[in-house]
Amino acid sequence: MTKHVLLTGAGGFVGSHVLRRILSDTDWRVTCPVTLRHHGNSDRFAPYLADRPDWAARVRTFLCDLSCPIPPTSVAEIGPVDYILNIASESHVDRSISDPAPFVRNNVELMLNMLEFARQAQPKVFLHMGTDEEYGPAYGDYLHREWDTVLPSNPYSASKATQSALATSWWRTYQVPVVLTRTMNLIAPGQDAEKYVPMVIRKVLAEEAVQIHASPDGVPGSRHWIDAREFAGAWLHLLEHAEVQRHPDYDRPTMYHVVGEERSNLEIAQTIADILGKPLKYELTSFHESRPGHDLRYALDGAKLSGLGWTPRRSLEETLQDIVGWCQANPQWLGAR
Template sequence: MGTRVLLTGGLGFIGSHTVEHWLRNTDWEIIVMDALRFSGRIERLTDIECYNPDRVKVVWHDLRSPIHNQLKETIGPVDYIVNMASDSHVDRSITHPVPFVQNNVNLSLNMLEYAREVQPEKFIQISTDEVYGPAPHGHSHVEGEVLRPSNPYSASKAAQEMIAFSYWRTFGVPLIITNTMNNFGERQHPEKYVPMVMKRILHQEEIEVHGKQRPDGEWDIGARVWLHARNHADAVQFILKNVPIKYYDDDTPEPERFNIAGEREINNLEIVEMIGAILECPPLYKLVDFHTSRPGHDLRYSLDGTKLKEYGWNAPMTLEESFDKTINWTMKHTEWLTE
């Protein structure tokens, strides 16, 4: 039997790109677990060219509940677990914080309990840059900095990390934590920034670009380090294949952790203008104060991806290639711009 990977959240946006990339670049058998509660859509898998039902098994389960014995038998033996499932919409975490945080904490606990039992070779907990809070100008967070989440979403992801950390120390779960930034690409939910900007440009609607106005009247525009979801999938694949597990002892106080970051920082206005240029349609926009319009959001995030690059990983797609591919594909499949 070849390598078998259990991927939670595999019908979501990043998860489906992960499945597609692994189908193209490995011989792994992939078990996708998804609750189909919000952003999960089976079409994200069945519509891709390389979809192969002989290599992909899809199982439905709401991870707010433990994995029961019948489901364990359906899943079968696994070599790797990649826990990607999470509610991820910051605004919903602010409007409905209690069920949002409970969902993300409970699914993490249930996956870690399952890992204790089945003992995979590796357990990767997928996390976010937002656990570190805002990045001061000129600074990119490195692995292991203090967690300072600003909203219930990022707090729930920090909680996932700390629970996984405790299971690594207490139960020997073979943990690696990854933190990534703003992923984009084809088949993304239309509420997310890139497809939302596309829709508004195409309909000639005004786009709010978040920033902070300085006393001199100039604006500091919100910025991120963006990367295509395929690049993220490639990085996780690289980690699974190449990074050994660290086990807790006096000389190893922390598990392995990697930032998965894009190639460079780009601000929100540059994103709007780049998308407008690809669409050959000038955008309409206004600058708005980020905290007044979006309390709980941070102006700037930035991760330092040096550690993973020094380990030998290189992203397969540049930023420009990523945006060209995403925008042009979406214009041929505009159904993905609708709810």
């Protein structure tokens, strides 16, 4: 029988790519609680649903702020679900630092509400999206492994670590079939202008200097980067191949890192400037002074997921080419929000 998925965050950057990938690669039906709050934007999925009525017929959206429990009438309308894919969260570190309380409350409350929904709905898998930032900085050339010590540096990463902790306890106490993933900087067309790649494109086009965060002795910050469309493929691969560990056979839920390629922030900016055919103007700024709570390097080990047979198809350079082309064709997405 056709599978039925509940997908949160479909109006966000990552969720819209996951929705599209589900529609293109499967025949599943997808129900999406969406809100235009918390940076949700139906313009992320409305254009491709308008182009594909056969896809639109498999998607049902309903307005729902997940910081409150899903109302019983909506629960009844949703009906049985095979998979819950939980992507929704407030996601911007700077906003979590400037106004932490509503940000953290939102991420904790929506997680509680989704886990409580899962307790009733009893899906086969509850797949949750976490971040490399839960571990805090990775020093030297260290790559964090699944279940390393969690040491969040800012309210965003603490709220994400709290989501993982809640999911782990609902897995243990209520047998919710949680599978946790942690991933890194996601990039692709459709990202908010406040994020690094669109911000660099905007500044290079305007011939303004890009601020590159660096250590006090001038070493640029570094991240692993992955295409959100590749990430969506990894999630479908996990739904097909990952074992859902159960208590008491295991003492913790299944976790996978979804990992792309490492580049410094300066290398990413330089590649974007090269694609645009413009010079890169930049200033190195000490991340300690300019961005308290930010870490110089995040890094994850992706060997476990590679061992399960998944590797990204696109190179980082191809992704950056795509994003630059898309932003030039859709300049409205480069305006600051």
